[in-house]
Amino acid sequence: MANVISVVTAVHGPSAEYLPDAYKSLLDQQLPEGWEWQWVIQEDGETDTVTPYVPEDSRISFGQGRHGRAGVARTLALSRAAGQFVKVLDADDMLTPGTLARDLAALQRPGICWATSRVLDLLPDGTTVGFDQDPPEGPIERGAVLEHWTAHDFRAQVHPATLCVRRDLLLALGGWMALPASEDTGLLMALDAVSQGWFTAETGLLYRKWPGQSTADAAHAHEGERSARMAVVEARARALAALDEWRVEA
Known part of the structure; x- marks a missing residue:
């Protein structure tokens, strides 16, 4: 029986048209012998707009649920995630070739419970832009992400949209935070608080920039809400x- 890595995707109407691109990036993945991927797509809502864009593939599980934003959709998707590891892939993003294999290699290192990788922003004109604060490739010590995040205006040195994580640890932490945004940052900080991670310097994700994405919404940058989100993310982490009993063994 093959080992499974579950790729979890939250989607809503405006981003559904990008699902075929995400699917193609999955088809381009070459996994180690004995591994296969499962794609768990969860619509944030119950409409007729997403289904036409869901590819027909026995490895895909599609579900719908009440509107609660991306974190709620991803957490609901966990009910159908069969893999030992869970990889995040937003509906409008694309994996680069080899990403899943690199994540699996990282997560099978002693002590590593989650993995991230370099990101390139994919602009509407097709060009890409990198991030100038990537850490060196290798292990990320427990607490290092939180330290960098608080010192750099709540911007982490690794991107939560690239997370691949042990499913048992993800469930133990309750999935994604119940926030209107930054729910993936909240998860990253929680993982960093209790376990050791990994950063791969090779680009693992093309992060699409487009007007309809949630981070482009003016509400995302509303100072009052942003401050509240960051405060609860930091407090939780x-x-x-501080809980001594949190000693995650890989």
Whole structure:
């Protein structure tokens, strides 16, 4: 029986048209012998707009649920995720060739519970832009992401949209945070608070920039809400870090 890595994708109407691109990036993945991927797509809502864009493939599980934003959709998707590891892939993003294999290699290193990789922003004209604060490839010590995030205006040195994580740890932390945005950052900080991660310097994700994405919404940058989101993300991470019984074994 093959080992499975579950790729979890939250989608809503405006982003559904990008699902075929995400699917193509999955088809381009070459996994190690004995591994296969499962794609768990969860619509944030119950409409007729997403289904036409869901490819027909026995490895795909599609579900719908009440509107609650991306974090709720991803957490609901966990009910159908059969893999030992869970990889995040937003509906409007694309994996680069080899990403899943690199994630699996990282997660099978002693002590590593989650993995991230370099990101390139994919602009509407097809060009890409990198990030100038990537850490060196290798292990990320427990607490290092939170330290960098608080010192750099709540911007982490690794991108939560690239996360691949042990499913048992993801469930133990309750999935993604119940926030209107930054729910993936909240998960990243929680993982960092209790376990060691990994960063791969080779680009693993093309992060699409387009007007309809949630981070382009003016509400995303509303200072009052942003401050509240960051405060609860930080408080949760520090509370987890302070619990002596949190000793994650890989």
